[in-house]
Amino acid sequence: DSAEAVVGLSGMQVSLQPPTTQTKHINSVKWKIQRNSTSKTSVILTWKNEVEVWTDDLKEIFDFREKNLTLLIKAAQPRDSGLYLLEVTDDSGKVKHHRFWVSVFDPVGTLEAVGKTKVLGGGKCQVSLSCSVSGGGHVSYVWYRGKELIETPDNLSKLEEQIDVNSLENYTCNVSNPVSWVNHTFSQSCDNKQHTSVDYLVFIVISLIILLLVTLTCFCVWRRRRKQCHNNPGEPLTVYEDVNNLQNRCNQTQRQNPPGEGSTIYSMIQSQSSAPTSQEANTLYALVQPSRKSESKKKNQNSSFSYTIYEEVGKTQLKAQNPARLSRRELENFCVYS
Template identity: 30%
Template sequence: KLDILVAQAPTPPRQVNGTLGRSVVLSVDLSPGRKVKEIEWSFRAGSGVTIQLAEFSGGKFERPDPNDRFKQRLERYNETSLRIKALELGDSGVYEARIKIVPATVEELAFRLVVYEPVPQPRIRSHLLTSTLEGCNVTLHCQGSGKGNVSISWGRGNPVQELDPGRHQLSPDGSILQLSLQPSSLNATYTCTVSNPVDQKIIAFDLQSICRSGDADASFSKPGYIVLTFFLLVLSLGTAVWCWRMNNEKSADPAATPTGPVEESPSDPQYAEIMRSPPEGNDQALRHLENNTERSPQKEPLITTIYDKVHRTPENTSEEVT
């Protein structure tokens, strides 16, 4: 009689995702009524050597090599589960639990742990293509890089809804979204979600912040500049007229015209009045000169200079010699 032994295929490892710097628990779940005698935990990174990590025996937690790469980062979570703290990227690998069950049953359970970095906070960079009264064409670029399995997705509104393929175009990697919208759709909010298996971050972008400003620029470029030019022209003319009137008022103001006596320039030639007294006994000539002065209608003073007549009287005569 031949005994046929059927080997049961090993159960595929359970997928477990961890975040860099955080903790993860590898849980062993057994059916009720089964009593665990001992559990041995081991670790293998890729095709490397398998390392024995810990033993659960009689309610105790033992570490065969406390100085391995995990050091103090391993601890017993409950009677059957193992906890790994302060995860590192090198902790990714396969963890196996060899479970001895009373009376004499052995089961093996495997976990595939992958440690991911948290995704960075994304940013949206916008580029306005055209913005007119008929609509707005804009490109949104979601920037959110990270190591590992990072994906980028777009949504619209709150709550987030899927995009309409007819008016939205995505780049192959999903990071760039091109929009062609009508004026009635310009009040929409678009969201970019950057995620990996352990983390997710979302950023929103209000389309009005770029499309409305674009409309304002476009509308101002034609009639707006004409009105501005006309206003500046009127302002310039008004300023010129005001300056002209102020200058005329200053010219017509008598207070602005000096009324004091005009001082003679020291450089003008001075002509002194030279009066020569007639000789004694020539009273007739003196009286004749005084009479001429009184008869002058302008009553101008008689000025005698070196260029005027010089009266000479010969001795013992009364004739006036010129």
């Protein structure tokens, strides 16, 4: 009789169950295995009168179901593949046989796919495709163009075809064995433009020039901002001035109320600093009161008079006209406290 084919996945349980007609009026059962065509047949177990007798340590690999005479391979491995024979002896002494051809496979491994396109003459391109897997064993390769099966003479892991220029074709590589499969789809286009090493060199040079320009621009902006920050004064300018010294007062504009009343003098002093970029203005507040030197002249003046001077010190353009000045006599009568 022909053997019943059984396929198993590595690491999984495989069950060998005989037809039910062989499980009635049983006297004894014997399971045997022939791993390959050159090896001898060896006994796995013998069952009789509900007693199991195992050969060596095979009970760690196999298990037996007395109810239906099924032999189980607990965690099948490729080395467990082979021909399994069942001998059943009934109460009359008649012997029946049943055979199983067991094939255990590892799953198909990782698929590595490579696709290349080469421009040919006459508006054609050559497509070279390759598929390979690591592990699995006994794998078969099938190729498809779109959904159309490509007939190949042998079990080829490589495919070469010609397609039209400026076209796009989809190819699928299917790798399988009886227990698992993997596939990969290639989308191959044919571009008539050929890129030479000169093109890549020009691209690199242009990229370097752009990078250099961007770097120089950033450096110039940073330097300008740093220079501006350096030229800006960090603290306001404080001016202490003795009004009695007339020569120290220059470029002033003053407005004085008539004598006899509380007078307010507003003076703007033009900054003559060597920092032309300074844009900050500084204000000087000064209280002007009669000087002790003029005590003899207070007879004609009101000693309660006081004068307040507000002065703004900053960089402004010098005016063309000469500012108004206090007379020397008036300046001698005042002292500035700032």
